[in-house]
Amino acid sequence: xxxxxxxxxxxxxxxxxxxxxxxxxxxxxxxxxxxxxxxxxxxxxxxxxxxxxxxxxxxxxxxxxxxxxxxxxxxxxxxxxxxxxxxxxxxxxxxxxxxxxxxxxxxxxxxxxxxxxxxxxxxxxxxx
Numbered sequence: 001x002x003x004x005x006x007x008x009x010x011x012x013x014x015x016x017x018x019x020x021x022x023x024x025x026x027x028x029x030x031x032x033x034x035x036x037x038x039x040x041x042x043x044x045x046x047x048x049x050x051x052x053x054x055x056x057x058x059x060x061x062x063x064x065x066x067x068x069x070x071x072x073x074x075x076x077x078x079x080x081x082x083x084x085x086x087x088x089x090x091x092x093x094x095x096x097x098x099x100x101x102x103x104x105x106x107x108x109x110x111x112x113x114x115x116x117x118x119x120x121x122x123x124x125x126x127x128x
Contacts, residue, residue: 002024006022006023008038026042038066039058041071048082052086055070055071062096068104071100074086079128087124088101089121090121092111092121106126111123
């Protein structure tokens with residue numbers, strides 16, 4: 001499974017690919033992962049809050065609702081586990097991802113200056 005995730009991540013993020021061991025380490029650290037042939041999402045729940053670590057959809061499969069479906073699954077899981085909020089960070093210049101999150105009810109709550117190799121990170125949350 002982790003090798004497939006490595007390959008999919010490389011397709012989604014060719015400039016910063018994660019390795020199979022990166023995904024294995026995330027799982028060992030308590031993160032949850034949903035993955036399919038065309039998409040993946042990694043998140044963590046701590047107490048009554050959750051954080052989306054990363055989400056990716058293969059470039060050939062984008063704009064087909066895969067990311068929205070994965071967000072819905074994660075939100076449902078977080079609610080079942082007593083979560084009240086979900087947080088995430090997204091690069092300021094990643095307009096498609098920002099639109100995805102805004103469309104799905106996430107709001108900007110702050111900025112982490114120069115977080116992504118000189119690009120500001122937009123901090124977002126969704127109250128469940």
